[in-house]
Amino acid sequence: xxxxxxxxxxxxxxxxxxxxxxxxxxxxxxxxxxxxxxxxxxxxxxxxxxxxxxxxxxxxxxxxxxxxxxxxxxxxxxxxxxxxxxxxxxxxxxxxxxxxxxxxxxxxxxxxxxxxxxxxxxxxxxxxxxxxxxxxxxxxxxxxxxxxxxxxxxxxxxxxxxxxxxxxxxxxxxxxxxxxxxxxxxxxxxxxxxxxxxxxxxxxxxxxxxxxxxxxxxxxxxxxxxxxxxxxxxxxxxxxxxxxxxxxxxxxxxxxxxxxxxxxxxxxxxxxxxxxxxxxx
Amino acid sequence: xxxxxxxxxxxxxxxxxxxxxxxxxxxxxxxxxxxxxxxxxxxxxxxxxxxxxxxxxxxxxxxxxxxxxxxxxxxxxxxxxxxxxxxxxxxxxxxxxxxxxxxxxxxxxxxxxxxxxxxxxxxxxxxxxxxxxxxxxxxxxxxxxxxxxxxxxxxxxxxxxxxxxxxxxxxxxxxxxxxxxxxxxxxxxxxxxxxxxxxxxxxxxxxxxxxxxxxxxxxxxxxxxxxxxxxxxxxxxxxxxxxxxxxxxxxxxxxxxxxxxxxxxxxxxxxxxxxxxxxxxxxxxxxxxxxxxxxxxxxxxxxxxxxxx
Numbered sequence: 088x089x090x091x092x093x094x095x096x097x098x099x100x101x102x103x104x105x106x107x108x109x110x111x112x113x114x115x116x117x118x119x120x121x122x123x124x125x126x127x128x129x130x131x132x133x134x135x136x137x138x139x140x141x142x143x144x145x146x147x148x149x150x151x152x153x154x155x156x157x158x159x160x161x162x163x164x165x166x167x168x169x170x171x172x173x174x175x176x177x178x179x180x181x182x183x184x185x186x187x188x189x190x191x192x193x194x195x196x197x198x199x200x201x202x203x204x205x206x207x208x209x210x211x212x213x214x215x216x217x218x219x220x221x222x223x224x225x226x227x228x229x230x231x232x233x234x235x236x237x238x239x240x241x242x243x244x245x246x247x248x249x250x251x252x253x254x255x256x257x258x259x260x261x262x263x264x265x266x267x268x269x270x271x272x273x274x275x276x277x278x279x280x281x282x283x284x285x286x287x288x289x290x291x292x293x294x295x296x297x298x299x300x301x302x303x304x305x306x307x308x309x310x311x312x313x314x315x316x317x318x319x320x321x322x323x324x325x326x327x328x329x330x331x332x333x334x335x336x337x338x339x340x341x342x343x344x345x346x347x348x349x350x351x352x353x354x355x356x357x358x359x360x361x362x363x364x365x366x367x368x
Numbered sequence: 369x370x371x372x373x374x375x376x377x378x379x380x381x382x383x384x385x386x387x388x389x390x391x392x393x394x395x396x397x398x399x400x401x402x403x404x405x406x407x408x409x410x411x412x413x414x415x416x417x418x419x420x421x422x423x424x425x426x427x428x429x430x431x432x433x434x435x436x437x438x439x440x441x442x443x444x445x446x447x448x449x450x451x452x453x454x455x456x457x458x459x460x461x462x463x464x465x466x467x468x469x470x471x472x473x474x475x476x477x478x479x480x481x482x483x484x485x486x487x488x489x490x491x492x493x494x495x496x497x498x499x500x501x502x503x504x505x506x507x508x509x510x511x512x513x514x515x516x517x518x519x520x521x522x523x524x525x526x527x528x529x530x531x532x533x534x535x536x537x538x539x540x541x542x543x544x545x546x547x548x549x550x551x552x553x554x555x556x557x558x559x560x561x562x563x564x565x566x567x568x569x570x571x572x573x574x575x576x577x578x579x580x581x582x583x584x585x586x587x588x589x590x591x592x593x594x595x596x597x598x599x600x601x602x603x604x605x606x607x608x609x610x611x612x613x614x615x616x617x618x619x620x621x622x623x624x625x626x627x628x629x630x631x632x633x634x635x636x637x638x639x640x641x642x643x644x645x646x647x648x649x650x651x652x653x654x655x656x657x658x659x660x661x662x663x664x665x666x667x668x669x670x671x672x673x674x675x676x677x
Binding site: 106108109113115116117118119120122126135136137138139141181184185187188189194200203204207210212214215216217218219220221222238240241246270272275296299300302303306317318321322325326332335336338339340342343346350354357358361362 | 391392394395396397398399401403405409410411412413414415417420472475476478482484487488490491492493494495496497498499500501502504505507508512513515518521547550552555556558604607610611614615618619632635636639640645648649652653655656659660
C-alpha cells in the first residue's frame with residue numbers, strides 16, 4: 088500500500104507526458120475525419136475561399152442532398168453488403184471444410200495439396216486478376232453481384248487459418264462423437280466447427296474488411312451500372328463532382344459510416360481478428 | 369457403434385483420431401469445393417498470367433507467342449522504371465511508419481485508463497473505405513484551399529501543390545500510407561508487447577535501468593519477431609499500392625499522373641484499360657519477383673536482428 092502511494096508521484100508525471108504524445112498522435116489520426124465533417128456543412132463557395140474558413144459559417148445540409156440526389160447510395164450499399172455476406176458466408180464454410188480435412192482426415196496427397204494452397208497464399212493477388220476476369224467474362228457474369236464475390240469465396244488464407252484452428256483441438260470430443268455413430272460431417276458440423284468459433288470470427292472480420300474496402304477487383308468486373316459497390320460508386324463521384332468538395336466529403340462520410348459503425352460495435356472481434364491472424368491487405 | 373469400433377484398428381497409422389479408409393470419400397467431399405475453386409480461380413489464372421506474359425494477347429482474336437519480347441520491352445520502358453521507382457520510394461516512406469508504430473505501441477501499453485480509446489482512434493482509418501480516405505486527403509493536400517497549406521500559412525510557410533506537383537506526390541501518398549497502416553501495426557505490436565514478461569522490467573528497474581534503456585534493451589529485442597512480421601507485411605502491402613494512386617490522381621494534370629504511377633497502377637492500366645494483356649501480365653510477374661526478392665531479403669536479414677527465444 089505504502090509502496091504504491093510512494094510510486095504514484097513520479098508515475099503521474101510520466102502519465103501526463105504520455106497523454107501529451109499520444110494525444111498529439113491521435114489528433115493527427117482524427118484531423119482528416121474532423122476536416123471532412125466540417126467541410127460537409129459548408130457551401131462550395133465557402134470551401135474555395137482563400138484562405139478557407141475552418142469552422143463552417145452555417146450548418147447547411149445541401150451537400151447531403153446533392154449526394155443522395157445524384158448517387159444511388161442505397162443500391163450501392165445493398166451491393167456492397169450482398170457481396171460481403173456472400174463472400175464471408177461462402178468462404179467460411181468452404182475454408183472450414185477444407186481446413187478440417189487437412190487437419191483431421193488423412194488422405195493420399197494431402198501434403199502435396201496443402202503445399203499447393205500454401206504456394207497460392209504467397210502469390211500477390213494481381214497475378215490472378217487477368218485469369219479471374221477472363222473466367223467471369225466467359226461465364227457472362229460481368230456487372231453482376233456474384234462476380235464481386237466469386238473469387239473471394241475461395242481463400243488459401245482461410246483454409247490455412249481454419250486448419251491451424253482444428254489442429255490445435257483435442258481429439259476426445261471427436262472420438263466420443265464417432266463412437267456415438269456420428270459421421271465425419273456431423274462431427275465437423277456439430278462438434279468441431281462450434282469449437283472453432285474464435286477463428287471463424289477472425290476470418291469473418293478480415294474477409295469482411297477486404298470485401299467492403301476492395302476497389303481493384305470491383306473496378307475491373309463492375310465499373311459502372313447498378314451492381315457497383317460503394318467503393319466504385321464513390322470513386323465515380325470524385326470524377327463527377329471534381330471540385331464540389333462538400334458533396335465529395337458528404338459522400339465519403341456517408342459511405343464510411345456503415346463499416347465504422349460495425350467496428351465500434353464489434354471492436355473486440357476486430358482487434359482479436361487482426362492480432363490472431365495478423366494479415367493485412 | 370460396433371462398425372466404427374471395428375474400423376479403428378484397420379488403419380493404425382492414421383494420425384489424430386484414427387480415421388478409417390472409407391473416410392477417403394469424406395475427405396474428398398470436404399476438400400472438393402476449396403480445391404476446385406483454388407484450381408479454377410487461382411492456380412489456372414496464375415499459370416495463365418505467366419503464359420500471357422510470353423504472348424501478345426490482342427483484345428480480340430488469338431494470342432501469339434512472342435518469347436521474352438514483353439519483358440524486353442518492359443526493361444526498356446521508362447514508364448515501368450518510373451513506376452518501379454515510385455513503388456520503391458512509397459514503400460521506403462511507409463516503412464518509416466514502423467518505428468513510429470513501435471514507439472506508439474509501447475506508449476499505449478503504459479496507459480491504464482484511456483487505452484481502449486487510443487486503440488479505437490488509431491484504428492479508424494483501417495475501417496474507412498480507402499476510396500473515402502483518398503478523397504479526404506486529396507482535399508487536405510489541395511494547393512489552393514487545402515487544410516495543410518492553410519495551417520502552413522499560419523506559420524508563414526508557403527504551401528505547395530502536394531499531389532499535382534510530381535516532386536511531392538509520392539511523399540504525400542507515403543504520409544497517407546503511414547496514417548492508414550498505423551492501426552493494424554499497433555494491434556499486432558500490442559499483442560507482441562503483452563507477451564513480454566513484466567518481471568523483466570521489474571528486475572531491470574531494480575538494477576537501475578531507466579525507461580529508455582528498458583525500451584531498447586528489453587522491449588525492442590523481445591518484440592523483434594512482431595516487428596519483423598509487421599515489416600514484412602508493410603513491405604508486401606506497400607509494393608501493391610493502388611487505391612490512393614487511383615483516387616488521388618484522377619483528373620489531376622497529366623504530368624502528375626504520368627510521373628506518379630505505381631507498379632500495380634501501371635499493371636491495371638496496361639491490362640484492363642489499354643488491354644495490353646500480355647504486357648500487363650509481364651508487369652504482374654515482375655511484381656511477384658520483386659515481392660519475393662524483398663521478402664527473401666528480409667528473411668535473410670532477420671538472422672542478424674530478430675531475437676527468438
